[in-house]
Amino acid sequence: MKIKKKLLLGFGLLFIMVIVFGAVSIYYIKVISETSSITLKNNYATLTFTRQMRTVLDENDLPLNASVAATFNQALKKQENNITEPGESAATANLRKAFLLLATPSLTLKQQEQAERDVRLQLKDIEGLNMHAIEVKNNFTHSTVDNSTVYLGGMVFITFLILFVLIVNFPGFILNPLGELANGLQQISKKNYDTRLYFKTSEEFTRLADAFNAMATQLGEQENADLTKLIAAELRIKTLIEEMPDAVIGLNEKQEILFINQEAKKMLNLNEKSVIGQSVAVLAKNNQLLTMFIADTESSLKTAHFQQKTLKVTVPNLKPDLDSLTVASYAAGTIHVFKAVGV
Numbered sequence: 001m002k003i004k005k006k007l008l009l010g011f012g013l014l015f016i017m018v019i020v021f022g023a024v025s026i027y028y029i030k031v032i033s034e035t036s037s038i039t040l041k042n043n044y045a046t047l048t049f050t051r052q053m054r055t056v057l058d059e060n061d062l063p064l065n066a067s068v069a070a071t072f073n074q075a076l077k078k079q080e081n082n083i084t085e086p087g088e089s090a091a092t093a094n095l096r097k098a099f100l101l102l103a104t105p106s107l108t109l110k111q112q113e114q115a116e117r118d119v120r121l122q123l124k125d126i127e128g129l130n131m132h133a134i135e136v137k138n139n140f141t142h143s144t145v146d147n148s149t150v151y152l153g154g155m156v157f158i159t160f161l162i163l164f165v166l167i168v169n170f171p172g173f174i175l176n177p178l179g180e181l182a183n184g185l186q187q188i189s190k191k192n193y194d195t196r197l198y199f200k201t202s203e204e205f206t207r208l209a210d211a212f213n214a215m216a217t218q219l220g221e222q223e224n225a226d227l228t229k230l231i232a233a234e235l236r237i238k239t240l241i242e243e244m245p246d247a248v249i250g251l252n253e254k255q256e257i258l259f260i261n262q263e264a265k266k267m268l269n270l271n272e273k274s275v276i277g278q279s280v281a282v283l284a285k286n287n288q289l290l291t292m293f294i295a296d297t298e299s300s301l302k303t304a305h306f307q308q309k310t311l312k313v314t315v316p317n318l319k320p321d322l323d324s325l326t327v328a329s330y331a332a333g334t335i336h337v338f339k340a341v342g343v
Helices: 003-059 066-080 088-102 109-189 203-243 262-268 280-284 288-294 300-305
Strands: 247-252 257-260 306-320 325-340
Touching (some): 262 288, 288 325
Antiparallel strands (some): 247 257, 247 325, 306 325
């Protein structure tokens, strides 16, 4: 999967969670608001009407006069238009019957008192129904708040979990392959051309690994080809030196023997296997002829019996600077060529 798709997937999921979180929040806020509004509007209005009717009964003696009865009847009509709870309609109808009986002028005082008790009883029932409804709606509101807290808390947890996963994994998703690439380049700089990279995190890094592996393969093949050429050239030079009639000794910059041909071994009485890599100064301590050959000074014996030629070997040393490529050279050793001549 491409990095772009993974980014879109991760942040898209996070964006969806934020949208869902907002939608759920709005839904529960609306539910809580509507529940609270209905509780305050309908049930509180009913309690207001019943309180008004009860006040009429408390503040006036029986029998009720027409003005007082009209005030009671006005509050009762409002209650009849504000029926919202189960059982409230029947209680209001019973209240209407009890009020009509209470307002009948022909009743005796005892009958009016009984009618008043019936009215108060119905008012109590209506108030009880609405108080119970308020309690139920209040419990529902609390339940809704609790549910919304749980749901929103869960969504917040999931959102932060997704965000945490993105924060923890995404840097590693990018940096780990880059770290492996940097390490691979260091290995290539050390000529470890067998180094290979394998990324499975994304298509981009897979292509990068393929390109790196192809580069390492080509560099390895080039290194092998160059090494083959060097070995071939060395063998040709060694063969040429071996076939020369003159004695030849090659020294490196540390004055250690790199090569010696058969003529030189015979003349100096040296064994090739034992002298290769040895310091010529150490060998010369027990070999006067070798001491004479490597000496910079001329002697009568040396000039009389031998012809010698010393070749200084220098190799180019390319040093790049800020502006150009500076070509320099340094001494890499010497080659001594000599042969015996007649007296």
